[in-house]
Amino acid sequence: MTSFLILLFFFLSFPLFANEESHEEKPELNVRELILDHVSDGYGWHVTGFGHKPVSIPLPIIVKGRESGWHVFSSARFHHGHAEYKGFYIAQDGTYKGKIVEKIASQARNDRDFNEADYEVVRPWDFSITKNAASLLLSSIVLVCLILYCANWYKKRQGKPEAASPKGFIAFVEMIIMNVVNDVIKPCIGKNYKRYTPYLLTVFFFIIFNNLLGLIPVFPGGANVTGNIAITSVLALFTFVIVNSFGTKEYWKEIFWPDVPAWLKVPIPIMPAIELVGVFTKPFALMIRLFANILAGHAIVLGLTCMVFLTVSLGAAMNTGMSLLAVIMAIFIDCVELLVAYIQAYVFTMLSAVFIGLSQVEAHHTKKEQTI
Amino acid sequence: MSLLTPDPGLLFWMLIAFGAVFFVLAKFGFPIIVKMVEERKAYIDQSLEAAKEANEHLKGIREEGEQILSEVRDERAQILKEANEIRTKIVNSAKEQAHVEAGKIMDDALKNIEKEKALAVHDIRNQVAALAIDIAEKILRKNLENKSAQQELVDRLIAESQLN
Numbered sequence: 001m002t003s004f005l006i007l008l009f010f011f012l013s014f015p016l017f018a019n020e021e022s023h024e025e026k027p028e029l030n031v032r033e034l035i036l037d038h039v040s041d042g043y044g045w046h047v048t049g050f051g052h053k054p055v056s057i058p059l060p061i062i063v064k065g066r067e068s069g070w071h072v073f074s075s076a077r078f079h080h081g082h083a084e085y086k087g088f089y090i091a092q093d094g095t096y097k098g099k100i101v102e103k104i105a106s107q108a109r110n111d112r113d114f115n116e117a118d119y120e121v122v123r124p125w126d127f128s129i130t131k132n133a134a135s136l137l138l139s140s141i142v143l144v145c146l147i148l149y150c151a152n153w154y155k156k157r158q159g160k161p162e163a164a165s166p167k168g169f170i171a172f173v174e175m176i177i178m179n180v181v182n183d184v185i186k187p188c189i190g191k192n193y194k195r196y197t198p199y200l201l202t203v204f205f206f207i208i209f210n211n212l213l214g215l216i217p218v219f220p221g222g223a224n225v226t227g228n229i230a231i232t233s234v235l236a237l238f239t240f241v242i243v244n245s246f247g248t249k250e251y252w253k254e255i256f257w258p259d260v261p262a263w264l265k266v267p268i269p270i271m272p273a274i275e276l277v278g279v280f281t282k283p284f285a286l287m288i289r290l291f292a293n294i295l296a297g298h299a300i301v302l303g304l305t306c307m308v309f310l311t312v313s314l315g316a317a318m319n320t321g322m323s324l325l326a327v328i329m330a331i332f333i334d335c336v337e338l339l340v341a342y343i344q345a346y347v348f349t350m351l352s353a354v355f356i357g358l359s360q361v362e363a364h365h366t367k368k369e370q371t372i
Numbered sequence: 373m374s375l376l377t378p379d380p381g382l383l384f385w386m387l388i389a390f391g392a393v394f395f396v397l398a399k400f401g402f403p404i405i406v407k408m409v410e411e412r413k414a415y416i417d418q419s420l421e422a423a424k425e426a427n428e429h430l431k432g433i434r435e436e437g438e439q440i441l442s443e444v445r446d447e448r449a450q451i452l453k454e455a456n457e458i459r460t461k462i463v464n465s466a467k468e469q470a471h472v473e474a475g476k477i478m479d480d481a482l483k484n485i486e487k488e489k490a491l492a493v494h495d496i497r498n499q500v501a502a503l504a505i506d507i508a509e510k511i512l513r514k515n516l517e518n519k520s521a522q523q524e525l526v527d528r529l530i531a532e533s534q535l536n
Contacts, residue, residue: 040375041382062381098374126381133385140389147401154408161415164408177402178409197406198398206393230378234386238394295375 029309035302039224039295040098042131043075043090047219054080057219059134063088064125065102075128088124096123135213135223136231143209150174180204180349188353189360196356199242203235204349211294211341215334226344227294229287236287239352244279247359254361255279282355286348293344297337304330 044056058076065071065087077085081092084103091101102124129137150166150173157164166174185193185200210231213221225231255275257265264271307326311319516522 036375041379099379126379127384128381129385130379130382133382133389136382136385136389140393144393144396144401147397147405151401151404154404158404158408161408161412164412174405174409177405181406198402199394201402201406202394202397205397206390228378228382229376230382231386233378234383234390238390 029306031303031306031310034306035299037098038302039227039298041133041228042098043078043100043128044080045131045134045219045223056080059131060129061088061100062127062129063100063102064127066104066122066124091121094121096121099123100126100128131223132225132228132231135221135225136210138220139210139213139225140206143205146173147205176205177201180346184346184350185353188350189357192360193353195246196242196353199238200349200353200356203238203352204345207235207290207348208341208345211345212338214294214298215337215341224295224298226290227298229291232287232291235290235348236283239286239355240280240283243282243352243355243359246356248361250361251359282351286351290344290348293340297333297340300333301330301337304333 043061044058046054046056048055058074060072061075061077062070062072068087071086071088073085077083078090081090083089087103088100089103091097091099100123101121104120104122150170153166153170154164165171180201181193181197184204185197189196207226210225214223214225214227216222255278256272258271258275260271304326308319308323311322314322516525
């Protein structure tokens with residue numbers, strides 16, 4: 001409940017901020033903008049707002065300008081997107097809306113479009129530690145520390161299996177690890193499961209940790225890390241690489257020369273084409289599933305929270321009622337999101353394991369021999 | 373549509389961060405934990421097996437003990453029975469012996485008595501004979517006080533001896 005109040009406070013700062021810009025006008029809450037702003041990345045980490053002043057943690061900006069080379073500076077230089085620094089600024093609209101762009105004086109362009117301004121806007125190489133990147137690095141460090149702490153506990157008791165029954169937090173982590181190993185990895189992969197256990201466990205813990213961190217509305221959490229397509233695409237890429245680089249001969253044979261009537265393979269390779277597409281759609285589905293689920297969860301919670309502010313114009317009684325409803329609904333959705341955080345991590349791990357298991361197929365005749 | 377286009381900067385950081393997390397955890401984290409848990413599981417299984425075996429062993433020992441105990445009980449009963457028999461035998465034989473002994477003693481006593489009686493009778497006879505001789509002497513002395521009677525007697529005796 002307290003976290004929710006903080007969340008309310010967090011959003012309260014926005015209409016006020018908007019008010020600052022359009023002094024006399026009635027503050028208009030653009031829900032779409034607000035939600036998109038919160039679920040997408042940012043160059044500063046907004047914490048809260050005091051009165052008309054937003055409080056955010058400045059993050060390092062690392063950009064390589066087309067001509068000016070590398071620049072490293074604090075995002076505070078932009079003054080929340082209002083200022084320009086060394087030719088870089090945050091685009092307020094256009095294709096690169098919300099991203100850093102660079103103004104470059106362009107003679108060549110100037111010659112042709114003489115009525116345009118004498119600069120062109122380009123997107124520089126942008127390796128800034130954005131809100132998501134910062135949250136990602138932070139959670140990675142915490143996750144590594146937590147797991148190494150547990151591993152260290154076991155390491156101290158190596159060779160003494162009678163002493164290695166942990167209590168409390170380590171026992172909890174062990175329970176999760178062994179649950180994933182025994183219920184997901186072992187049945188999905190089969191006999192070679194040991195080789196892939198570290199990767200799948202890393203994926204599981206990485207996703208669930210970032211999912212849960214994203215549900216915390218206050219500072220160290222709140223970033224939409226696993227709801228960002230860059231994050232999920234890298235995870236899917238890892239699964240893709242592992243599935244295909246450890247695939248057996250039979251796996252590749254089933255892709256390029258499957259057991260189907262010959263006319264499906266020559267002269268037009270229909271089945272191989274379908275199979276090949278399947279190779280790419282599997283990780284693609286992984287990427288989209290995680291991204292969409294987490295993004296949707298964040299969007300729903302934000303939308304429900306916005307209801308409190310949208311109903312202000314309907315009068316005090318209506319506003320109170322709707323606010324109460326919105327709060328109850330948001331709490332409910334938050335609980336559902338806790339479940340989703342676990343389920344999505346579980347599903348990603350399970351499907352990765354299934355895909356790895358499928359790439360470990362053995363030739364049919366050896367299978368028959370085994371059954372005989 | 374910016375939500376659907378991965379940002380290269382974030383991609384770069386994610387690759388580095390996830391790669392590092394993966395490397396560290398796959399090398400120093402999960403394998404140790406999983407290995408230890410499996411070792412512990414094996415240890416527990418082994419211990420259970422050992423406990424089961426020990427239990428069976430104990431059961432065997434208990435059965436053996438009971439068997440020994442029952443054997444001992446039987447033996448004791450047998451020994452007691454035998455002892456009883458021996459006692460009865462001893463008592464009986466003692467009784468018999470006592471009987472025999474008593475008979476012998478009685479016999480001896482009877483013989484002694486018989487002997488003593490014979491001796492006594494003999495003694496009495498002697499005494500009676502002596503007494504009779506004494507009396508006869510006295511009678512004779514009295515009868516033979518006159519000469520005629522003496523002659524008569526001598527004559528008669530001689531006659532008698534001649535006749536014989």
